[in-house]
Amino acid sequence: MSKVAVFGAGSWGSALAVLLTKAGHQVSLIGRKADEMAQMNKLRENVRYLPGVVLPSGLMPATDVSELNADLVILSVPSHNVREAARQIKPNLRPGGIVVNTAKGLEEGTHYRLSEVLKQELADQAIAVLSGPSHAEEVGRDIPTTVVVASDVDTAEKVQDLMMTPKFRVYTNPDVIGVELGGALKNVIALCTGIAEGLGFGDNTKAALMTRGLAEIARLGVAMGGHPLTFAGLSGVGDLIVTCTSQHSRNRRAGVALGQGKPLDLVLKEVGMVVEGVRNTRVAYELSQEMKISMPITQQAYKVLFEGTDPKIAVTDLMMRGKRHELEEAVEMSWFK
Numbered sequence: 001m002s003k004v005a006v007f008g009a010g011s012w013g014s015a016l017a018v019l020l021t022k023a024g025h026q027v028s029l030i031g032r033k034a035d036e037m038a039q040m041n042k043l044r045e046n047v048r049y050l051p052g053v054v055l056p057s058g059l060m061p062a063t064d065v066s067e068l069n070a071d072l073v074i075l076s077v078p079s080h081n082v083r084e085a086a087r088q089i090k091p092n093l094r095p096g097g098i099v100v101n102t103a104k105g106l107e108e109g110t111h112y113r114l115s116e117v118l119k120q121e122l123a124d125q126a127i128a129v130l131s132g133p134s135h136a137e138e139v140g141r142d143i144p145t146t147v148v149v150a151s152d153v154d155t156a157e158k159v160q161d162l163m164m165t166p167k168f169r170v171y172t173n174p175d176v177i178g179v180e181l182g183g184a185l186k187n188v189i190a191l192c193t194g195i196a197e198g199l200g201f202g203d204n205t206k207a208a209l210m211t212r213g214l215a216e217i218a219r220l221g222v223a224m225g226g227h228p229l230t231f232a233g234l235s236g237v238g239d240l241i242v243t244c245t246s247q248h249s250r251n252r253r254a255g256v257a258l259g260q261g262k263p264l265d266l267v268l269k270e271v272g273m274v275v276e277g278v279r280n281t282r283v284a285y286e287l288s289q290e291m292k293i294s295m296p297i298t299q300q301a302y303k304v305l306f307e308g309t310d311p312k313i314a315v316t317d318l319m320m321r322g323k324r325h326e327l328e329e330a331v332e333m334s335w336f337k
């Protein structure tokens with residue numbers, strides 16, 4: 001049995017705390033609001049973020065940061081809170097410990113990957129990244145799930161050993177860049193598939209966005225140093241499929257409401273949990289401009305979200321782009337290497 005601390009008591013942190021408790025570890029789920037954590041302890045349920053999932057008796061809801069002195073620390077806050085959270089947890093971490101980031105995004109303004117942010121803030125910790133197709137609502141209910149953990153081989157294998165269960169299969173991958181970018185950029189495409197659904201389009205449109213979305217995710221990802229084949233793995237196409245199609249996806253749901261014509265601020269309020277795709281669109285768009293990478297879907301998402309472009313016009317613009325060769329383009333970006 002190891003001591004594990006999960007920092008961030010939203011839907012993903014809660015589901016991972018449930019999973020790790022069932023895996024036989026001593027788990028503290030650390031949230032910032034004392035009243036919410038006390039209620040969670042009393043009801044044995046995270047009513048707001050993970051309703052209907054029983055918190056097993058060994059799981060300890062807490063606010064006490066001394067619980068962060070653990071063998072493994074899982075960081076489960078939205079990407080825009082990762083730097084602040086790293087600063088909060090730093091004084092209580094065990095020297096030489098492992099911190100696993102589970103947020104899927106990039107830092108706004110700096111464009112850093114989140115593992116880069118964590119390395120800057122927590123220099124004496126081994127940093128790993130957990131990603132892949134894994135909705136909290138299903139992990140919390142023991143639905144078979146596969147994920148990938150990216151880090152140096154030793155750290156990734158330690159995390160794999162600690163997290164793997166018969167219901168939660170963990171792969172390792174040394175390509176931290178590819179794994180992180182797949183996880184962050186699929187949120188943009190999930191928003192777009194939601195928008196298409198909200199506009200009343202069908203499965204053909206969704207498949208088009210997913211396939212061409214993956215091409216542009218991989219294009220940016222490879223240019224930033226990711227391995228092309230990582231984008232064909234769990235954190236690439238795997239997470240893209242689940243986020244673009246699942247009833248649970250907040251990004252997809254937000255997209256549907258946008259496609260139906262609701263304003264962004266209302267949509268975000270209605271979803272009530274983090275919709276990473278909004279911030280991720282801005283960062284991905286800025287990166288594509290800076291690095292001169294063609295990302296037409298991301299560009300249209302940016303226009304819809306931040307420049308008031310009508311989503312119908314955005315779709316027409318995508319359909320009317322210049323002609324392309326599918327295979328030549330794929331070979332050019334080393335997809336098949």
Ligand SMILES: NC(=O)C1=CN([C@@H]2O[C@H](COP(=O)(O)OP(=O)(O)OC[C@H]3O[C@@H](n4cnc5c(N)ncnc54)[C@H](O)[C@@H]3O)[C@@H](O)[C@H]2O)C=CC1
Binds near residue numbers: 105134273274
């Ligand atoms: N929900 C899911 O199924 C999955 C979510 N993720 C990723 O995990 C990250 C977190 O997502 P969710 O848990 O779903 O978000 P959420 O919106 O359900 O919860 C976020 C939680 O973080 C807490 N938080 C924010 N800043 C904090 C801070 N400085 N200190 C302590 N707590 C803080 C909030 O109070 C809230 O409880 C996102 O990047 C998301 O993309 C990844 C895989 C699955």
Ligand SMILES: O=C(CO)COP(=O)(O)O
Binds near residue numbers: 249251
């Ligand atoms: O990353 C996720 C599933 O793998 C969660 O996606 P959403 O944030 O869209 O719910």
